[in-house]
Amino acid sequence: MLAAxxxxxxxxxxxxxxxxxxxxxxxxxxxxxxxxxxxxxxxDPALDRIAHLADPGPYxxxxxxxxxxxxxxxxxxxxxxxxxxxxxxxxxxEHLKTLVASPRVQEWFGHSWIGAASxxxxxxxxxxxxxxxxxxxxxxxxxxxxxxxxxxFAIAVAYAILTLGWHLPSxxxxxxxxxxxxxxxxxxxxxxxxxARPARARxxxxxxxxxxxxxxxxxxxxxxxxxxxxxxxxxxxxxxxQQHTTFVAGAAIIxxxxxxxxxxxxxxxxxxxxxx
Numbered sequence: 001m002l003a004a005x006x007x008x009x010x011x012x013x014x015x016x017x018x019x020x021x022x023x024x025x026x027x028x029x030x031x032x033x034x035x036x037x038x039x040x041x042x043x044d045p046a047l048d049r050i051a052h053l054a055d056p057g058p059y060x061x062x063x064x065x066x067x068x069x070x071x072x073x074x075x076x077x078x079x080x081x082x083x084x085x086x087x088x089x090x091x092x093x094e095h096l097k098t099l100v101a102s103p104r105v106q107e108w109f110g111h112s113w114i115g116a117a118s119x120x121x122x123x124x125x126x127x128x129x130x131x132x133x134x135x136x137x138x139x140x141x142x143x144x145x146x147x148x149x150x151x152x153f154a155i156a157v158a159y160a161i162l163t164l165g166w167h168l169p170s171x172x173x174x175x176x177x178x179x180x181x182x183x184x185x186x187x188x189x190x191x192x193x194x195x196a197r198p199a200r201a202r203x204x205x206x207x208x209x210x211x212x213x214x215x216x217x218x219x220x221x222x223x224x225x226x227x228x229x230x231x232x233x234x235x236x237x238x239x240x241x242q243q244h245t246t247f248v249a250g251a252a253i254i255x256x257x258x259x260x261x262x263x264x265x266x267x268x269x270x271x272x273x274x275x276x
Contacts, residue, residue: 003264004184011120011177018119018170019102027246029104031169034240034247035162044164051160053153054126059086062130066137073139077193081186082133089182093125093175104168114167120174121167127157128179128261135265136183143266151262155255169250173257180261187268 017024052058063086070079101117131150138146158172241248 001184001188003268004181004188007177007180007184007261011174011181014170014173014177015100015119018168018174019100024170025104028168028170028250030244030246031250032162032165032167034244034250035159035169036165037240037244037247038163039165047160047163050156051123051164051166054123054130054157056090056126059090059126059130062086063133066133070137073137075137077190078137081190082137085133085182085186086129089125089129089179090122092182093120093122093178096120096174096178097122114165118167119171120178121158121161121171122175123161123166124154124158124172124175125178126175127154128176128258129183130154131258131262132179132183132265135262136187147262147266151258154258154262158254158258159251169254172254176254176257176261183265187265 018028019025063083067079067082070076070082097117097119100119101115103116104114104118131154134150135143135146154176158176161167162169162172
């Protein structure tokens with residue numbers, strides 16, 4: 001519940017900074033400038049495909065698949081919670097867009113225009129909801145791995161929509177916070193339901209082993225790939241970072257928030273879970 005409160009507070013602060021504080025709005029635009037400057041490479045088709053993985057169709061299909069997985073695992077409470085979480089995150093994001101719609105800073109980029117109703121990002125909300133619910137549905141021992149994969153997916157979608165110029169970075173952060181708020185509330189509700197179980201049933205539940213090795217291997221592999229890519233053109237990378245310092249900071253903040261949300265949920269499993 002504390003995590004839900006912090007996410008809701010983060011959502012409010014992000015909206016205020018993005019909409020009402022000129023200096024952060026300009027910084028938001030300059031950060032996007034760094035992303036959009038990466039357009040025009042052979043990666044553009046791949047970025048477009050990644051961005052569309054968070055479209056309504058894949059989003060709804062993911063909700064159905066995760067609910068079915070939870071049912072197969074005997075987690076019927078989780079199966080009942082997942083579809084409403086998917087609905088509420090999307091519903092909240094779309095209505096917030098309309099409620100707080102206002103013109104955005106456009107001077108940064110001449111041939112692109114981001115509409116007034118862009119905060120929070122629907123694609124970022126969808127990607128983070130999919131990621132966090134995958135962690136929630138996963139068996140406890142696989143949650144670290146699910147967190148790494150899910151967090152990586154949410155980051156990839158965010159970077160894709162920013163490079164394509166669909167949203168501003170603050171839109172992404174807002175979407176992450178919407179997803180984090182509802183998933184944290186869902187986990188809190190599930191925890192209360194767990195505590196309401198008969199004492200005997202809770203006593204018979206056994207802690208699950210947490211397997212962090214696959215998650216560590218995946219994280220190290222991703223870091224190694226990034227370092228290897230950077231080493232192929234170190235001078236170009238350093239020069240680009242020096243010219244787009246706000247881009248570097250914004251990309252780091254997005255990655256950090258996605259990592260924190262996924263890792264927090266992975267560590268928030270019930271103390272005692274039926275051995276399934």
